[in-house]
Amino acid sequence: MNPVAAPWVRTRLRAAPGAACALALLVALTACLAAAFPRAMDRYADAGLHRALEQARPDRTGxxxxxxxxxxxxxxxxxxxxxxxxxxxxxxxxxxxxxxxxxxxxxxxxxxxxxxxxxxxxxxxxxxxxxxxxxxxxxxxxxxxxxxxxxxxxxxxxxxxxxxxxxxxxxxxxxxxxxxxxxxxxxxxxxxxxxxxxxxxxxxxxxxxxxxxxxxxxxxxxxxxxxxxxxxxxxxxxxxxxxxxxxxxxxxxxxxxxxxxxxxxxxxxxxxxxxxxxxxxxxxxxxxxxxxxxxxxxxxxxxxxxxxxxxxxxTDLDEVFASFDRLRSDIGPLIAVAAVGTATVAGVVLLMAGGLAADRRRAELALLRARGASLRGVAGRLLAETAVVALPAGALGLVGALLAFPGGRVRPALWAAAAVTAVACAALPLRAAVAHRAVRLHDGRRDVVSVRPSRRRTVAELTLVVLALAAVETLRRRGATGAAGDLVSLAPVLVGVIAALVLVRLHPLPLRRLARTAGRLRGAVAHLALARAGRTSVSPVLPLLALLTALTTAAFGGSVLSGVDDARDRAALLTVGADARVEGTGPLPPGLPDRLRGAPGVAGVAEVGLAYQAKAEDGRLSVPVAGVDPGDYAALAARTGLGAFDGRELRREAGAGTLPALASPAVAERYGTRPFPVRLEDGSTVTVRIGLVRDRTPAVDGEEFLVVDRSGLSADAARPTVLLLTGDRLDGGALRRAADGAGSVRLRSEGRARYVDSPLQSGAERVYTAAVGAGAGYAVLALLLSLLRVAPERAALLARLRTMGLTRAQGRRLLVLESLPPALMAAAGGTLTGWAAVRLLSPGIDLTTIALATTSSPAGRAELRTDPWSLAVPALAVLVVAVGVAAVQAWWSGRRGSVVELRAGD
Structure with missing residues (x-):
């Protein structure tokens, strides 16, 4: 063949302008997202460093x-x-x-x-x-x-x-x-x-x-x-x-x-x-x-x-830098998981786009090879043809990222955009070179029945299994910060890869059994749909890999974001004790509880007489003692989930000299179940007996406390010093106006907002959300590309069947039933893979730093937990898209008529 010439490229682009525009749009969007990721991380990391320096004050940073x-x-x-x-x-x-x-x-x-x-x-x-x-x-x-x-x-x-x-x-x-x-x-x-x-x-x-x-x-x-x-x-x-x-x-x-x-x-x-x-x-x-x-x-x-x-x-700059470095090191691996997952899905989509173009031109390229065209010449022409479209699109995406995120480094963004452009340029020529490395006059069947897995494929799949198991075990043993970062970041993706390969090998078996069962039923639509789904002529590995990786990343990302929200809510709740807390340095005014009950959004008020310096037994050790109304306080504990108990077990019996008490494990271990005296801050003494033990209680944020019925306390000790409020959408301004300076007002919502202490935290959450969203979008695009590959074949099949009497309704049912098995397989496999990835990796993931900007939390270690919505919503979206596209294709094919789709002899 002659060297690559411009007329060839110009001719091919003019022959398929729609495909060229679609490729340009895909490359530009992907290059923009790829270049924007390092720029955004640089931006948020710089803002986080500057915030850390500002909070450290000049006497430490100078x-x-x-x-x-x-x-x-x-x-x-x-x-x-x-x-x-x-x-x-x-x-x-x-x-x-x-x-x-x-x-x-x-x-x-x-x-x-x-x-x-x-x-x-x-x-x-x-x-x-x-x-x-x-x-x-x-x-x-x-x-x-x-x-x-x-x-x-x-x-x-x-x-x-x-x-x-x-x-x-x-x-x-x-x-x-x-x-x-x-x-x-x-x-x-x-x-x-x-x-x-x-x-x-x-x-x-x-x-x-x-x-x-x-x-x-x-x-x-x-x-x-x-x-x-x-x-x-x-x-x-x-x-x-x-x-x-x-x-x-x-x-x-x-x-x-x-x-x-x-x-x-x-x-x-x-x-x-x-x-x-x-x-x-x-x-x-x-x-x-x-x-x-x-x-x-x-x-x-x-x-x-x-x-x-x-x-x-x-200077204390070294300490400030070390503190920020710990925060960045703890957040980085979590972001890498989302980035790697999204990059994998985007790469698969680019490869699928090249594969779709190669399949569309299979006959043309086979004819060129049969007429003596060299493999290198064909690949060179295809590379030039793709580069003319992809290079300007990649440059445009890079410029868009540079303009959208000013201030970051240029080199990482340039390398990311270049990698996307290189994949887009190489996908079509490499796919064509593999498919046409041997000259063939006629292609045989290429469905999953005739194409058996080779030994090389088996070895490759076993290698991926070993890598996935090693990554998961490394993360479980050493955690996200101490493990090998690259392998850990790939762990969810490798889990998706293994699931895709396993499902591709196994999915024809149940489909064939269902097809045999459907063959005994009246009507041929169900049998034909299941038979076609089990003998598809298109390899489902890439689209299934994209879907499973996207679903796994979405499940992992949704669980991370949900775990961050839960950790902040829990920490704020433990610090405040309720939805709001009003606390004075002494007894609060008598009319304050009634004023607060009338504030907007307040559903309940629990009055607490809290003595922080009460002395137990010999007077050498102090323990906080909370005098409460058992019924109101039990309802508060049940609603907040902080040491729920039955209020009747805390209520003082009439005439009894000993008060039943609820205690923390440390206090219960120290004093046991025997009665012992407690001297309160007003000088009065009561005798208590511990009958209930709870790890937490709303009134006291600490590991030591006693809670008793305030009706058994003196009048001064029973006067409330703390009011715990519950309700939805509490108005801090209204509560402070009602308190009128009688005590400090703290809201759970305000405490939660203070935990977002660094722009690196909020930026990481935004990047994570964007990465998960982009991965979901690419997964839908992969699904659409896989359906486009079989669209001509499906349209021709419907046309042939309509000449044999198939109605339009039966045609719609045929395409929907044919698309359901792979969609169900992807949805179920993605849900199961996402759940397994979260469960397997959760022991090595600590969300405390990204949630609270600190390595310690009032609620303890913030663990990664499965979020049901992150598992269910993406899986349902896959089913809806697959069925919707099949229904639309059947409707459109019915409008076009049979003659358009059939060739002479059909």
Missing amino acids: ILLTAPQPDLLLTPQQRQEALRPGPLRERYDKALAAVDRPLVVDRAASTYGVRTTQSLKVPDPWLPRPSGLPPQLVLATPHGLGDHARLHSGRLPRVTGAPVTAATSAVEAAVTTETARSLRIEVGSVLHVPGVERPPLTVRVTGILAPRAPEGAYWATQPLLRTPALVTVPGSTGPDPDQYWLGALLLAPEAAPALLGTAGNPVRYWQLASEYDALHAHDLDRLKTAVAALESGPGLRAVRSAVDPATDVG
């Missing part, structure tokens, strides 16, 4: 370089010169250069200066003294004070006249509004800071500053410079411990040498803020390496050579 005051062997002039702004600025620039990428410093939020490390007692009598102790102050000279604060009153401190030295007697300073309010400082106030071998340093306050971004890195890295603290003297105990104020005075940078004349042990510091937006999750390993190098590696050596040999580097 890098603080500190160097001691200059060597005492230097002259006084040299020591003073080292603290002036010029030398500090030079070392600041060198410190910035020593921080290597991917760490990026936010220069606008960074600063440097000098500050005392020891607080100094200021004896001025007009300063507040909570316990008679004078306040203590630190002195600091931060650079860029005017850029990060606005003047509330007065002016910024400055240096006039001769340069400041250690012997200077007076300097100017500013304070923040919070410091001024707490220490009663005003513009013009004068403070006297004790000196060393010199008179006290006079500090005149010239301005009060309001920070522009109080929570930003400039102020929050060293919060004492912004907000004073009321410090308790170590060792001071009792109801009124000794306390004193600790604050800061902000001097002009040029006044730094004056700190040498105090006992504050001044140090130089360079405060480097991290630029969150420039940090990316895909660089996390490099980020951790860079931080480690700064703390105790080449980076620290570079900083010390550039700044000072005694420079110390302090």
Whole structure:
């Protein structure tokens, strides 16, 4: 054959423009989804990293370089010169250069200066003294004070006249509004800071500053410079411990040498803020390496050579990165399962599209081979023909993904789109090369009766079985985070592969038996439909693999999403104890329960008198005691599922001196079933006997508790301190208005929302949902492609049978009955495979991290459980689509008539 020529390609595309457009649309959509996946994960991971950095606050995410005051062997002039702004600025620039990428410093939020490390007692009598102790102050000279604060009153401190030295007697300073309010400082106030071998340093306050971004890195890295603290003297105990104020005075940078004349042990510091937006999750390993190098590696050596040999580097960035890495590592394998499942289904659809095109042109390609065309030449022409359509479509899909998800990496998206395009280009030529590797003048029967499984196929199937079993066992033994990631991610897909191969081998057997049974019935439609379903001329492996993989992934994904919701609901319920909780620091107002019952959505209110510090028996151990109304509380426990019990067993008998109690296992083990006294917080004592043991109870979130009938308590102890509310769609605003500040109001729905702590969690859920939805869509497309492959044969069959007297109604029944067995096989196999995959893999899957953004939960380990809806809905959808397509085809064939479908001689 001649080399691939354009006229051939142009001719073939013009001959089937519909097929070319359909292929282009399929490739563009698949390439877009494939390229969008890594971009979306990059986007959510970056947002999660930035959220983690924001929650950690700048004092942990910043890098603080500190160097001691200059060597005492230097002259006084040299020591003073080292603290002036010029030398500090030079070392600041060198410190910035020593921080290597991917760490990026936010220069606008960074600063440097000098500050005392020891607080100094200021004896001025007009300063507040909570316990008679004078306040203590630190002195600091931060650079860029005017850029990060606005003047509330007065002016910024400055240096006039001769340069400041250690012997200077007076300097100017500013304070923040919070410091001024707490220490009663005003513009013009004068403070006297004790000196060393010199008179006290006079500090005149010239301005009060309001920070522009109080929570930003400039102020929050060293919060004492912004907000004073009321410090308790170590060792001071009792109801009124000794306390004193600790604050800061902000001097002009040029006044730094004056700190040498105090006992504050001044140090130089360079405060480097991290630029969150420039940090990316895909660089996390490099980020951790860079931080480690700064703390105790080449980076620290570079900083010390550039700044000072005694420079110390302090940061908690490594801990923040490690915490985020644990979250990402726990969520990643779950996302990989959905991604691999969806990718498998999409790949199968692309292969089926190529197979459909090869079958449609089987006669043409066989004729070319019979006339002497080489296999390489035929495959080359088909590759060129497909590439002309697939390459522009793949590029268009890539561009769509880049525009839809800005900010992610380009290379992974490019590789994903390229892989989709390569599969789409290779599917048709490879399928044609396999089918026409030998020249044939006539194809024999190709149904499941005549085509027997070869030894190679048997070996391949056994290999897949071993791989699937190894993946499942690895995941069960070591978990999703510790196992080999690739094999674990493939586990649900391999389970679907094995199920597809087994069903393909077994499904003709029951169909033939049913066909023999149907042959004894009156009418030929059922027998003919079952016979055709059992002797199909199209290999069902690929469509069945697509359906089973999609159904397994949907079942797995639905179970993951359902398990996440259940874990959050359970954790929020255990924390709140009901749908809402109103709790006061003391007894609640008498009319509050009635007001809350009238709030929108409230169905019931359980009153609880809760004593957290009740003392049991000898008074050394405390145990929370809840006084409740047995009937209301039993109804609440039954509704919430937190330790349901029969309220009659907790009710106090008239005249009895001992109260029956419900206890936690720990308390029951400690005190047994004997009566023992309990002293409540109001000083009264009751005797209780444990008769019921439950792991949980609504009123107390903990492992130790006692629940008794409050009618047996004193009047003060029985007064409710907690109200537990049940109802649907509770209005938090209405409840807070009804409470009117009498107690804190917590809603279960609000507690549940707080568990979504990281964009990586919510992003993972969205990606998982999208992956499951895309997999379901590709499964439907695979089903449609499989039906399109047999559509011409079915249409011709109906035409022949109608010439023999088959009615339109019988034709519809024939196609529906013929499509039901494979659809039922796929639906039942998919349901069973999904259930088996969830049950097999659940021991190795921990949903706690993705549900709660933490490795621990109030409800314990969040396990993967089968979700019935995720099993039933996709399976029913397969049946509906298969039957619907068959009915539509029968209706359309009836409209076209028999002559259109028949050839001469039929």
